[in-house]
Amino acid sequence: MRLPRLITLLILILPITGCILMPKPAPQLTQPETITVVTYNVLKSNPDKNATLDLIESLDAGIVCLQETDAAWATLIRERLGAKYPHAVYATDQWNGRKFGTATLSRYPLSNARTLLEGETFFPNILATADTPIGSVQIFNVHLHPCLTEKHGMGLRGYYASRIMRRNEIQMLCAAIDPALPTVILGDYNDFPFSPAVKRLRSQGLKSAMIERRDNAHTIRYKYMGLNLGAQIDHIIFTPPLQCVDARVIREGTSDHRPLLAVLGK
Numbered sequence: 001m002r003l004p005r006l007i008t009l010l011i012l013i014l015p016i017t018g019c020i021l022m023p024k025p026a027p028q029l030t031q032p033e034t035i036t037v038v039t040y041n042v043l044k045s046n047p048d049k050n051a052t053l054d055l056i057e058s059l060d061a062g063i064v065c066l067q068e069t070d071a072a073w074a075t076l077i078r079e080r081l082g083a084k085y086p087h088a089v090y091a092t093d094q095w096n097g098r099k100f101g102t103a104t105l106s107r108y109p110l111s112n113a114r115t116l117l118e119g120e121t122f123f124p125n126i127l128a129t130a131d132t133p134i135g136s137v138q139i140f141n142v143h144l145h146p147c148l149t150e151k152h153g154m155g156l157r158g159y160y161a162s163r164i165m166r167r168n169e170i171q172m173l174c175a176a177i178d179p180a181l182p183t184v185i186l187g188d189y190n191d192f193p194f195s196p197a198v199k200r201l202r203s204q205g206l207k208s209a210m211i212e213r214r215d216n217a218h219t220i221r222y223k224y225m226g227l228n229l230g231a232q233i234d235h236i237i238f239t240p241p242l243q244c245v246d247a248r249v250i251r252e253g254t255s256d257h258r259p260l261l262a263v264l265g266k
Contacts, residue, residue, distance in 0.1 A: 033133040034245055034265040035108075036060070039141070039186040039234055041067040041220075043255035044100060049073065051254050053080045059250065059261060063130060064105040065141035067123070067188045074103060081105060091115040091124035100124075102187075104141045108132045116176055121169055122146060125187075127176055134266050137242075138177060142187035144169050144197060167196035174201070184264065186236040188257065193232055201237050209236040209247035209262040217249040220257050236262040 085105035092101035218230030
């Protein structure tokens with residue numbers, strides 16, 4: 001391997017792998033009630049949608065946030081999971097010339113639901129308030145700008161050039177949040193735990209479920225230069241007084257992403 005190629009590979013791998021972290025004990029809660037939330041980019045071109053829906057159903061979460069759910073996905077989700085999740089919001093129209101939708105499924109009643117797509121936003125994002133066993137909680141299902149730009153395309157240059165776009169995007173989206181309510185911002189961030197987008201939220205007092213649990217498990221798998229690599233680019237981030245009781249990556253599924261699950265309480 002030539003030295004320039006080795007340097008390029010190291011630049012790519014080091015931010016992805018991070019350091020090995022020991023799991024953190026769960027905090028003691030002041031009340032027993034919790035909610036379980038899941039985020040999962042199901043892959044628009046998923047070769048086995050039914051297997052993916054079987055997995056989602058088996059996770060038995062109270063709230064499920066999905067990305068890359070186009071109209072065909074939405075129809076199948078309604079057929080398979082409509083009874084389990086009677087409250088749902090879908091954004092499946094064609095956005096920016098790309099049919100990548102978003103869906104929020106809930107066992108709990110949803111109110112004030114709206115789809116946000118403005119400014120630098122690349123995919124539709126759904127904000128709704130869920131009436132849960134721990135009270136009203138805002139659920140923000142986000143899918144941030146992909147790792148590319150018109151000028152640089154994909155790859156390393158596209159990734160680094162688009163990091164600030166994702167930071168600006170999450171800041172703009174968060175302006176729609178009601179600060180009086182506990183909020184969970186979960187979805188496909190298309191970026192790492194210590195990226196500008198995630199750092200911006202953490203600098204404002206929000207917490208990341210996987211960072212709280214000291215778990216750097218990968219949520220996406222892909223190949224680069226013939227190597228099987230992975231990264232943690234899906235996140236569950238929340239505001240106080242919510243606390244993370246448990247969080248883990250589900251190492252199953254037929255998407256290129258893996259589901260990320262968190263149990264939250266107060």
